[in-house]
Amino acid sequence: MKxxxxxxxxxxxxxxxxxxxxALDALRLDILYEAWPTPxxxxxxxVTTLRSPTVLGANVTIPHKEAVMAMLDEVDEVAGRIRAVNTIVNREGRLFGYNTDLQGLMRALRQDGGFEPVGRRVVIAGAGGAARAAVAGLLDAGAASVTVxxxxxxxAVSLAKDFRDGGAKIPVGAMPDERRSWEFAMRHCDLLINCTPVASGDSIQSPLPLELIEKRHFVFDxxxxxxxxxxxxxxxxxxAEFLGGLPMLVYQGAASFELWTGREAPVDVMFAAARSGVEAGVGKERK
Structure with missing residues (x-):
């Protein structure tokens, strides 16, 4: 058992x-996937326990995506650029960090949302690991501008500076969470991505004044x-067009699955299980 x-x-x-x-059961793999709550x-x-030969790796979610990087042996280029890790792979006792959030987010946006970000103006709510992945993906995709x-x-300022210092070829800016910021940003916005956790759990809030949303906006929560x-x-x-977060969750998980197992992830199986979990009230965190 792994x-x-x-x-x-x-x-x-x-x-x-x-x-x-x-997904593991569908491929008849003798692997158990568990929740490891860790303050x-x-x-x-x-992280030290992940070096055991019986452990293949782990996902990392809030609040550890950035802090865990310094505890790993190697981090791939994407995770290094984003400065956040959401997937760890154990290879003979050495721990390698990856970020599949970028891949999951962009696949969901294009495949499920039908939205192509090239030349589009983007506003992002939040400045954590998911927001960093979003900025990196949008830069790669050729967005016209990104405002955090x-x-x-x-x-937000630190995030924007990291990408500018990293050679971002499009404007990456930061603004305070105030109404006047939102009013300005939403006037110059094609795509809004909510990367904050404020709408999760039992307390449902919005990251922005809702009356600012217009038909021309694409909203990705x-x-x-x-x-x-x-x-x-x-x-x-x-x-306005709207896309929820379940496709990104499944696609980033599928990319992690393939890193651990070397097998193609059964995405349909993962979607079915994830939807059942939501209906049963199982999932509240991002992962």
């Missing part, structure tokens, strides 16, 4: 064990549970 798991905190209702285990002061100890709005302005949020309702009410 083991995989998701590392985060508190992980009270993570969907990853359900849809990853369904910040236990992260180093948890975050409650803690310093984090990385929250997948609950499926119905105030942001989704506002987008529908305005006649």
């Amino acid at each position: 083991y995989l798991g998701v590392i985060g905190y508190p992980l009270t209702r993570s969907l990853s064990p359900a849809f990853q285990q369904a 910040a002061d236990g992260l180093q100890t948890r 709005i975050n409650r803690t302005l310093a984090r 990385l929250i997948y549970d609950p499926a119905e949020t105030s942001l989704r309702a506002a987008a529908k009410g305005a006649g």
Whole structure:
């Protein structure tokens, strides 16, 4: 028996064990995928256990995607550019870090949302690991501009500076989470991506004044549970196109699955298990 798991905190209702285990079982792999709730002061100890020959690796979610990087032996180019890791692979006791959020987000946006970001103006709510993946993917895709709005302005400024210093060839800016910022940003926006956790769990909030959403906007909310949020309702009410977070969740998980197993992920099986989990009220975290 080999083991995989998701590392985060508190992980009270993570969907990853359900849809990853369904995929492993579908391919008849003798691997168990578990939830490993890990507070910040236990992260180093948890990472050390991943070096065991019985452990294939792990997913990493809130709040450890950035902190875990320094505890790994190697980090691939994408994760290094994003400065966040969501997937760890154990290769003979050496730990390699990857970021499949970028791949999952862009696949969902294009394949499920039918949105091509080249030449488009993007506003991102949030400045954590998912936001970093979004910025990197949009830069690669040739977006016209990216504006990051975050409650803690310093984090948004740091994110934007990291990408500018990394040679970003399009404008990457930061603004405070204030109404006047949102009013300006949404006037110059084609795509809005919500990378904040404020709409997750049982307290449903919106990252922006909802009346600013217009029909011309495409709204991508990385929250997948609950499926119905105030942001989704506002987008529908305005006649705007909307994409929820479940496709990104599954696609990033599928990319992780393939890194661990070397097998093609059964995406249909993963989607079915993830949807069942949402309907049953299982998943509240991003992973």
